[in-house]
Amino acid sequence: xxTGIVTAIGTVRAARRTDDGLALDLASPYSDLERGESxxxxxACLTVEAVxxxxxxxxxxxxxxxxxxxxxxxxxxxxxxxLERALRLGDRFGGHIVQGHVDGIGRVVRVxxxxxxxxxxxxxxxxxxxxxxxxxSxxxxxVSLTVNALPGPDSVQVSLxxxxxxxxxxxxxxxxxxxxxxxxxxGKYVGALFRPWTERQESKET
Numbered sequence: 001x002x003t004g005i006v007t008a009i010g011t012v013r014a015a016r017r018t019d020d021g022l023a024l025d026l027a028s029p030y031s032d033l034e035r036g037e038s039x040x041x042x043x044a045c046l047t048v049e050a051v052x053x054x055x056x057x058x059x060x061x062x063x064x065x066x067x068x069x070x071x072x073x074x075x076x077x078x079x080x081x082x083l084e085r086a087l088r089l090g091d092r093f094g095g096h097i098v099q100g101h102v103d104g105i106g107r108v109v110r111v112x113x114x115x116x117x118x119x120x121x122x123x124x125x126x127x128x129x130x131x132x133x134x135x136x137s138x139x140x141x142x143v144s145l146t147v148n149a150l151p152g153p154d155s156v157q158v159s160l161x162x163x164x165x166x167x168x169x170x171x172x173x174x175x176x177x178x179x180x181x182x183x184x185x186x187g188k189y190v191g192a193l194f195r196p197w198t199e200r201q202e203s204k205e206t
Contacts, residue, residue: 001086001087001097001098001099001100002040002045002084002086002087002095002098002099002100002142003084003087003091003093003094003095003096003097003098003144004043004084004095004096004098004137004139004142004143004144004145005084005094005095005144006082006083006084006142006143006167006168007083007084007085008028008029008030008083008084009080009081009082009083009167009168009169010026010027010028010041010080010081010082010083011026011027011028011078011079011080011081012024012025012026012075012076012077012078012079012080012081013025013026013027013055013077014077015075015076015077018059020061020062021059021060021061021062021064021065022059022060022065022070022071022075023049023057023058023059023060024041024057024058024059024060024070024075025052025055025056025057026041026055026056026057026058026081026083027054027055028054028055028056028083029054030056030083030085031054033048033051033056033085034048034051035048035049035050035051036048037085037086038085038086038100039056039058039083039084039085039086040082040083040084040085040086040098040100040142041058041081041082041083041142042069042081042082042141042142042169042180043082043098043100043102043139043140043141043142043143043180043181043182044060044064044068044070044100044102044142044180045099045100045101046058046059046060046100047059064102067102067104067105068102068105068180069105069178069179069180072178074177074178080169080172081169082141082142082143082168082169082170083142084098084142094144095137095144096137096139096144096184096185097184097185097186098139098142098144098182098185099182099185100142100182101182102180102181102182103125103127103128103181103182103183104124104125104127104128104181105125105178105179105180105181106122106123106124106125106128106140106156106178106179106180106181107122107123107176107177107178107179108120108121108122108173108174108175108176108177108179109121109122109123109155109175110175111173111174111175114159116161116162117159117160117161117162118159118160118165118171119148119157119158119159119160120140120157120158120159120160120170120173121151121155121156121157122140122155122156122157122158122179122181123154123155124154124155124156124181125181126154127183128156128181128182128183129150129153129154129155129156130183130187130191131183131184131187131188131191132147132150132156132183132184132187133147133150133184133187134147134148134149134150135147136184136187137184138156138158138181138182138183138184139180139181139182140158140170140179140180140181141168141169141170141173141179141180142180143164143168143170145158145159145160145164146158146159
């Protein structure tokens with residue numbers, strides 16, 4: 001489990017297609033990574049397969065490539081990525097519950113400056129929009145953010161403070177860019193619990 005508090009920015013050192021997915025070598029400032037541990041890369045929970053000097057390797061299987069932007073052209077040598085190591089018992093819980101399970105790919109549709117913050121409007125999949133509420137939580141490329149507003153039926157607005165812009169890759173995002181999204185876990189569980197009831201109500205109305 002993660003909290004959406006990015007602790008380092010890594011850089012793609014190499015990206016290699018394999019028969020069963022994609023292998024990424026990522027340079028990072030972490031000095032004590034171990035094989036087998038979980039790490040969130042742009043919000044996706046991956047397993048450290050190997051550690052070589054200041055770099056580590058992860059493997060992304062085909063099913064994950066289908067659900068994320070890792071399968072696209074953006075993840076090439078030189079791309080910066082947000083990194084977060086798995087939460088340890090006793091760690092400060094500064095963000096929100098982030099499982100590292102990407103719910104879908106969003107798209108930046110608007111970037112605006114508002115006083116000392118940068119505002120992003122994101123087009124999001126229906127499943128993410130359904131669990132998004134004003135002042136609720138959402139993870140964007142692994143960063144825990146507060147939903148600033150819901151400007152449209154398929155969109156979510158987030159606000160990036162200067163610290164977030166300086167310590168994550170979200171300051172690099174421009175209109176048209178794809179981002180990994182994870183909806184609020186509590187909202188997803190509540191929605192799943194109420195789904196049978198809402199489906200019964202809908203069937204009565206029809």
